Amino acid sequence: MGTPRAFRDVKLQWLQQLSCDKDLSDNARSVALYIVTTHLNGHTGKAWPSYQTIAEATGKSVKTIQRAIRELETSDWFEIRRGNGIGHNTEYRPSAVSILRASDARKKTDKVVTLYLGEGGQNRLERRSDVSGEGGQICPPNPEKEKIYKPNPREDAPPRVASRRPPRILGRAQGEAGRALARLAAASLPPIA
Numbered sequence: 751m752g753t754p755r756a757f758r759d760v761k762l763q764w765l766q767q768l769s770c771d772k773d774l775s776d777n778a779r780s781v782a783l784y785i786v787t788t789h790l791n792g793h794t795g796k797a798w799p800s801y802q803t804i805a806e807a808t809g810k811s812v813k814t815i816q817r818a819i820r821e822l823e824t825s826d827w828f829e830i831r832r833g834n835g836i837g838h839n840t841e842y843r844p845s846a847v848s849i850l851r852a853s854d855a856r857k858k859t860d861k862v863v864t865l866y867l868g869e870g871g872q873n874r875l876e877r878r879s880d881v882s883g884e885g886g887q888i889c890p891p892n893p894e895k896e897k898i899y900k901p902n903p904r905e906d907a908p909p910r911v912a913s914r915r916p917p918r919i920l921g922r923a924q925g926e927a928g929r930a931l932a933r934l935a936a937a938s939l940p941p942i943a
Contacts, residue, residue: 752857757795757844760852761786763859764844767851773825778818780808782827785842798839 757764768774768782784807789797801819805812819842822828827848831841 752850752854754846754850755853755856757790757849757852758792760849760856763855764848764852767848767855768827771825771827774827775818775821777810777814778821778825778827781810781815781818782822784808785828786844789842790844795843797842799842800839 765783765786768779768786771779774782781804784804785797785799788807789799791797801812801815804810804815808815810818819828819830819840823830826845829843829845833839833841
């Protein structure tokens with residue numbers, strides 16, 4: 751076995767191995783997936799959800815969650831440090847053994863492939879676009895794109911004059927007093943030029 755990497759670097763491989771573990775029950779697998787995908791801190795590699803939080807999210811009972819976590823601990827998927835009451839939550843972290851397995855799986859997939867065919871690299875197709883020596887593609891002229899200036903019919907129109915209307919007094923029963931105030935306001939405001 752090689753050297754372990756940080757969990758955030760091998761999280762995908764860890765999840766893949768967890769989901770393919772035939773010895774785990776479905777409850778344990780769903781609890782582990784929930785803890786890692788929802789509560790795990792990427793920097794510390796720890797999570798602190800309570801049994802009740804996990805139970806509500808997964809739709810299982812607290813007793814089932816406790817059994818599933820015990821199963822994850824005995825099968826070396828998690829290292830668990832139990833809290834002792836309110837304010838002292840149980841701490842979950844992926845075990846060093848499981849991270850090492852995921853690191854080895856990642857190492858197998860991290861192969862460098864050269865681009866040179868003589869050294870066993872990839873076979874690249876030739877370019878199919880006609881690229882000019884100036885660095886851009888040679889394209890035929892497009893007469894539609896050449897029309898940059900389009901006349902604006904509003905340019906020749908006279909400018910609009912904003913008219914100021916008196917404020918409208920709202921109310922259910924405006925009555926004679928409201929109409930009188932509106933007439934007074936309209937008569938006392940000078941027009942805007």
